[in-house]
Amino acid sequence: MIIDFKKYSSVRIGEAFEVEVLDTKREFEGFIIGGANNLLVSPSPKKLALLGKEFDFIEVIEQNSSFCTLKIGCACNAKKIYLFAKEHNLAGFEFLGKIPGLLGGLLKMNAGLKEENISKNLLSISTADKELLKEDCAFSYRCCGVKKVMFEAIFSLKYGFDEQKDEALKQARNNQPNGASFGSIFKNPKDDFAGRLIEVVGLKGFKKGDAMISKKHANFLINTKNASFDDALFLIELAKKRVFEEFGIHLEKEVIII
Ligand SMILES: Cc1cc2nc3c(=O)[nH]c(=O)nc-3n(C[C@H](O)[C@H](O)[C@H](O)COP(=O)(O)OP(=O)(O)OC[C@H]3O[C@@H](n4cnc5c(N)ncnc54)[C@H](O)[C@@H]3O)c2cc1C
Numbered sequence: 601m602i603i604d605f606k607k608y609s610s611v612r613i614g615e616a617f618e619v620e621v622l623d624t625k626r627e628f629e630g631f632i633i634g635g636a637n638n639l640l641v642s643p644s645p646k647k648l649a650l651l652g653k654e655f656d657f658i659e660v661i662e663q664n665s666s667f668c669t670l671k672i673g674c675a676c677n678a679k680k681i682y683l684f685a686k687e688h689n690l691a692g693f694e695f696l697g698k699i700p701g702l703l704g705g706l707l708k709m710n711a712g713l714k715e716e717n718i719s720k721n722l723l724s725i726s727t728a729d730k731e732l733l734k735e736d737c738a739f740s741y742r743c744c745g746v747k748k749v750m751f752e753a754i755f756s757l758k759y760g761f762d763e764q765k766d767e768a769l770k771q772a773r774n775n776q777p778n779g780a781s782f783g784s785i786f787k788n789p790k791d792d793f794a795g796r797l798i799e800v801v802g803l804k805g806f807k808k809g810d811a812m813i814s815k816k817h818a819n820f821l822i823n824t825k826n827a828s829f830d831d832a833l834f835l836i837e838l839a840k841k842r843v844f845e846e847f848g849i850h851l852e853k854e855v856i857i858i
Contacts, residue, residue: 614641623652634705674704
């Protein structure tokens with residue numbers, strides 16, 4: 601299928617490219633995309649694929665008085681998982697109400713908010729040829745060591761959807777800007793915040809073409825209208841360079857450039 605990344609990606613940058621659909625579990629040599637909420641797509645990306653709708657499901661595979669075990673397809677989106685957990689009174693997915701993405705992308709990025717993250721209640725992940733236990737997936741901050749396409753994952757959740765946590769996590773979003781973005785540009789360095797460092801070097805609100813370092817939160821790059829790949833890349837590199845010059849800190853990109 602053809603995907604126009606100017607429409608599909610959350611930052612609304614990119615051209616239209618052929619994307620292979622994986623509708624069965626099989627190996628793929630190239631770059632697998634999810635919902636493209638963490639991607640900046642260049643004019644010459646690698647060979648691309650995404651998961652077919654066969655992997656958009658949530659299945660209860662075991663239930664007892666303490667736990668509910670779910671198998672979820674990696675094409676399932678965060679909002680659907682959040683709503684399922686809410687409807688079935690399950691704890692642990694409250695944070696997914698506010699993070700855009702499909703399960704494959706959430707797992708690969710170990711996506712999270714505050715002290716919550718997607719790997720917390722995970723038991724295992726299936727790739728084309730293996731069932732990997734969580735312990736073998738090398739999860740860390742916004743990172744997962746699995747290099748292959750992930751098709752399904754199994755989670756064990758306690759009962760008790762936490763309305764208070766749900767509300768608190770929604771409030772935690774209030775400092776994030778509206779507008780087309782790919783979420784955080786950089787991972788937060790140890791004991792600091794990338795947004796604070798970029799703000800201190802004076803780049804808040806700085807523009808290149810239609811790309812802008814957000815005036816509200818400096819770790820967000822906003823496509824104000826028709827930003828190009830080069831505009832976005834320029835600002836990312838500029839922020840990295842300025843922060844290094846000023847603080848000697850190497851900011852590590854969270855956005856994935858393909
Ligand atoms: C407004 C906004 C707010 C955000 N807030 C947060 C936040 O609070 N916390 C947070 O953690 N993130 C946040 N993000 C970033 C983004 O939501 C997450 O990184 C999310 O996990 C991306 O999922 P995706 O499906 O869009 O993945 P993509 O962006 O498409 O891909 C991300 C990575 O996942 C890999 N991938 C995708 N599918 C698979 C698969 N099936 N198997 C193997 N690898 C796969 C890709 O190859 C790529 O490396 C935000 C983004 C936006 C736009």
